Amino acid sequence: MINAKTFSILMADDDPEDCLLLRDAVSGADVPVSVFTVSDGEALLECLTSGGLVSLGAASARPDLILLDLNMPRRDGRETLRALKSDRHLQTIPVVVLTTSTAAVDIDYSYELGANSYITKPSTFQDWLALARTVNDYWFRLVELPTG
Amino acid sequence: MNSPHEAFRALADESRDLICLASLQGKPFYMNRAAREWLGLPDEDDALPGSLREYHDPASWDELRDVAVPAVKQTGRWEGPSRLCRLDSDRRLSVDTTVFLVGSTDVEKATCLALIHRRRSREARLKRALEEAQARKHTILETSLDPIITVNSRGLISEFNRAAEQVFGRPREQVLGTAPSEVLFPASKIEGYQNRIDRYLDAGEGSLLSKRTEVVAVRASGLPFEAELTMTISQEQGEPVLTFFVRDISARKRAEEEQLRHAAELERSNHELEQFAYVASHDLQEPLRKIRTFGDRLQSHAAEMLDVTGNECIDRMRNAAERMQALINGLLNLSRVTTKAADFEPVDLGRVAREVVADLEVKIQQTGGRVDVDKMPVIQADPLQMRQLFQNLIGNALKFHRDGETPLVKVSGRFVHGRTNRVLGESPEREQCQILVQDDGIGFDTKYLDRIFDVFQRLHPRGEHEGTGVGLAICRKIVQRHGGTITAKSQPGEGATFIVVLPVVHSPNEGH
Incomplete structure (x- = not known):
């Protein structure tokens, strides 16, 4: 496992506790993933269009996966998603919506805007751990990601 | 035939008038042929009525007694209208009657009474019928709760009933002979209304005739009010007249x-x-x-x-x-x-209830209980909400079973007839459906009945029965949305019956 690649997740969420829980879950699940966080959609787009994750201390500029909250200040998840999917350079990065909303209108609209999947936030830490493992298993082991 | 007696008899028999001779006490001793025929008597003198009263209409007789008898006693003669009645049926005959004393105008010296009942001529009958019709029309006009106003061919008010006086706040004398637009409608509308009235009177027709229209009218105080108006046009003495039926709908x-x-x-x-x-x-x-x-x-x-x-x-x-x-x-x-909320559609309640029972299979097995679903009606409802209703009611019935006993739940439904509300012109008879969910569980004291449908209300400590106290509140909200009612009958330890009444059909704008 020493040479195994470490995958990067960029999480946009205004809730610092959810960011903390994802970090804890990733480390608790012992998956080869680095978590970088920004507090809203505006910050996410700024980060990606100006040097990428390198500015946050990552080795490569592009995240392998974006976890996107829907309800955030400044630029919310829907607008961010639209911006990402209409940007020639950024549109290939898989975006997983991670939100508390279970409303059908949010789910359908997210897919309409090009979300790659939609997950509601876990209510227990056990579920956070399961989320970390499942995201890793699916997106970083099963799926062939875009090459850049 | 040479005796004058016989001759007079023959003469009287030829008359179309009904002629009767009676004693001063009022006992007839002679009636001519016309009288006997009309009264239905055999052609014999001894088959006459016992008294004059017998062949008179009772009301008419009372009048004769009060008016004619005193007049005859005083002057020996009376003339006036009266009504006869046949002896063998209810048929009545209106006649002009002449009563006079025979032999003398002095009642002490007179020998007998003579009565001549003259049938009315066709003209007289028509005239009288017309008078009656007019009296009837007047009564109708004056007792109508709605204003009725008639406008003659010159466009001037010719009739203004009592209700019109009250609604418009103007005495009849002030209004008769004026144009309706001057007194009854607000200044801004006068021209339009007046043109219309003139047109109807000229042409004898118009788009608003016999149709209900809403107009703005004005009271004497100057206060406008909304009114419903129907107009009819008719002929009076060869001239067109417009009749307005006005209803104050303010x-x-x-x-x-x-x-x-x-x-x-x-x-x-x-x-x-x-x-x-x-x-x-x-x-x-x-x-x-x-x-x-x-x-x-x-x-x-x-x-x-x-x-x-x-x-x-x-x-x-x-x-x-x-x-x-x-x-x-x-x-x-x-x-x-x-x-x-979803739109209402036909829902087979029996099917919904059976599906809910299938979903609750695990719970039913755990308690060892049984849920019987009877035949149930099909009604218009929100299918998912009906499902939730049954889920909550059957779920409760299973939950609140007596310790150590297996619950038996019975679900049934039938059509019942709702209240009629014909006065308001709504649907004639709304058929309703009554749903019963009966259990043999722990029951409850009905003094809590008004509380159990409130949100977060629980009758049991959390440790005894799980639940949040929302189930029945949801039931009530669903039932209310469907325009129905929910209640329950119970006694502690005697089981409970929840009774839901829902309309079978809904008008198209309900359920949104």
């Missing part, structure tokens, strides 16, 4: 506006409440989720470091958080009754 309009305002207000407050419940539920979930998750984290990290009390505290905290989560979910479900 009170009704006010009530309608009030009702609309109330409905809008209710809609707005309902909407606000739904928004509140929805947003609150979502926003309340957020910190709660954190309490639960960090509680997990704390327990998995620090379980060994904490003593028994510390661990117990965390357990209690997590239980409380879970309960809070359940309450919020309940509230969310309650708000969804309106936010997630």
Whole structure:
């Protein structure tokens, strides 16, 4: 496992506790993933269009996966998603919506805007751990990601 | 035939008038042929009525007694109208009667009474019928609750009934002979109305004839009011006349506006409440989720470091958080009754109930109980909400079973006839469906009946029966949305019966 690649997740969420829980879950699940966080959609787009994750201390500029909250200040998840999917350079990065909303209108609209999947936030830490493992298993082991 | 007696008899028999001779005491001793024929008597003198009274209409007789008898006593003669009646049927004959004393005008010296009943001529009958019709028309006009106004061919008011006086606040004398537009309608409308009236009188026709239209009229005080107007045109002495039937609908309009305002207000407050419940539920979930998750984290990290009390505290905290989560979910479900409402469609209640029973299979097996579903009607309803209704009611019936006993639940339904509301012109007879969910469980004291349908109301400590106290509140909200009622009958330890009454069909604008 020493040479195994470490995958990067960029999480946009205004809730610092959810960011903390994802970090804890990733480390608790012992998956080869680095978590970088920004507090809203505006910050996410700024980060990606100006040097990428390198500015946050990552080795490569592009995240392998974006976890996107829907309800955030400044630029919310829907607008961010639209911006990402209409940007020639950024549109290939898989975006997983991670939100508390279970409303059908949010789910359908997210897919309409090009979300790659939609997950509601876990209510227990056990579920956070399961989320970390499942995201890793699916997106970083099963799926062939875009090459850049 | 040479005796004058015989000759007079023959003469009298030729008369079309009904002729009768009677004693001064009023006992007939002679009647001519016309009288005997009309009264239906055999052609014999001894078959005459016992008294004059017998062949008179009772009301007419009373009048004769009070008016004719005194007149005859005084002057020996009376003339006037009276009514005869046949002896063998109810047939009546209106006649002009002449009564006079024979032999002398002095009643002491007279020998007998003579009565000549003259049938009315066709003209007289028609004249009288016309008089009666006019009297009847007058009575109708004056007793009508609605104003009735007639406008003659010159466009001037010729009739103005009592209701019109009251509604418009003007005495008849002031209005008769004026143009209706001058006194009855607001200045701004005068021209339009007057043109219309003139046109109808000229042409004898118009688009508004015999149709109900709403107009603005004005009272004597100058206050305008809304009125419903129907016009008919007819002929009077060869000239066209317009009759207006006016109904003051200002009170009704006010009530309608009030009702609309109330409905809008209710809609707005309902909407606000739904928004509140929805947003609150979502926003309340957020910190709660954190309490639960960090509680997990704390327990998995620090379980060994904490003593028994510390661990117990965390357990209690997590239980409380879970309960809070359940309450919020309940509230969310309650708000969804309106936010997630679907249109009404035909729903087979029996099928829905059986599906719910199948879903509850595990619970039924756990309790060893049984749920019997009878034949049930098909009604117009929101299918998902009917499902939820049965789920909550049957679920409750299974939940509140007596200790150590297996629950037996019976679900049945039938059509019942609702109240009629013909006066308001609504649907003639709304058929309703009554649903009963009966159990043999622990029951409850009906003094709590008004509470059990309120949200978060529970009759049992949490330890005894799980639940958040939202189920029946959801039931009531569903039933209310369907325009129905829900109640229950029970006694502690005697089981409970929940009774839901729902309309079978809905008017097209309901259920949204």
